[in-house]
Amino acid sequence: MAMSPHAPAENPSTPSGYGFELVVQHTLERVRGDTSGELAGYIPELARVDPERFGISVVSVEGEVVSAGDAEVPFTIQSISKAFAFCLALEIAGRDKVLSRVGVEPSGDAFNAIVFDPHTNRPFNPMVNAGAITVSGLIAEELGADAFPMVLDRFSAAAGRSLSVDEAVYSSEAATGHRNRGIAHLLTSAGALVADVDATLDLYFRQCSILVTASDLARMGATLANIGENPLTGSAAFSVEAVRATLAVMFTCGMYNFAGNWAFDVGVPAKSGVGGGILGVVNRQLGIATYSPRLDAKGNSVRGIAAFRELAEELGLHLFDPTNRGSAMLTAFGR
């Protein structure tokens, strides 16, 4: 049985007394003062964003939306695209073919590590760059010139509006992404990448440069939480089986070499990107997104992690938390 929400506050310092909107607002305010971390500098264009931006958005599978701060400021999706591209690849290429090219094991290594599973000679998982480039290669192999239009179409269906690419970020990464280029050539020599290297990287850099806001990402997360169907538009973006597989890999690998700590403390499938976004999914309940571009040494948003920790604690969102009242609270407050 879902717990009933708290009654309106007697004590204004207790955010849980106020309802969902104030939980989100208070989380933003409590975390805002942390200005530690650095902008992602290795893609030159990403170092030009305003470091102060901070937004949180939550969307339920019933279609309720609660946002605070800079939830409508666009930024590039970066590695959060890896989760949705994997979801699409499973549907297009089929599970067996996908799993013959990329594993589903946490690597414990940095997102851009040049390391493959020594037993299979395949990338460890689709959430690190090597695995994500493999997945983009599979989509390119299956769809040719239709690959990026299909990616953009599905991401847009999940967000519930037409998304576009930040051409400046795309060009910046295409011009400087030598490490990813190196990874792609190694993947080709290992047999994990069959499609043309240039076509694969073009797709990968473009998908990473798709512009989203925190509220777009929260809707995309709510689409995953709603087993592939956007709860606000009713349009189906992803297949049910692919969503289950994607959430599982997000849970074990989505935060790179921080995935274990994240599963321990926050406990929801999630994916971060060096653009400053983090997307979390409370299965069958909520999509939650944060945007704050200062990153820690592992490439995860500092304030994003802190905000998710607070929300998970406040709302009991952890997968194994018996007091989970996230969407029940949101619904009960009539948002």
Ligand code: GLN
């Ligand atoms: N486009 C970035 C890269 O490949 C994405 C990395 C990330 O968001 N962690 O380097």
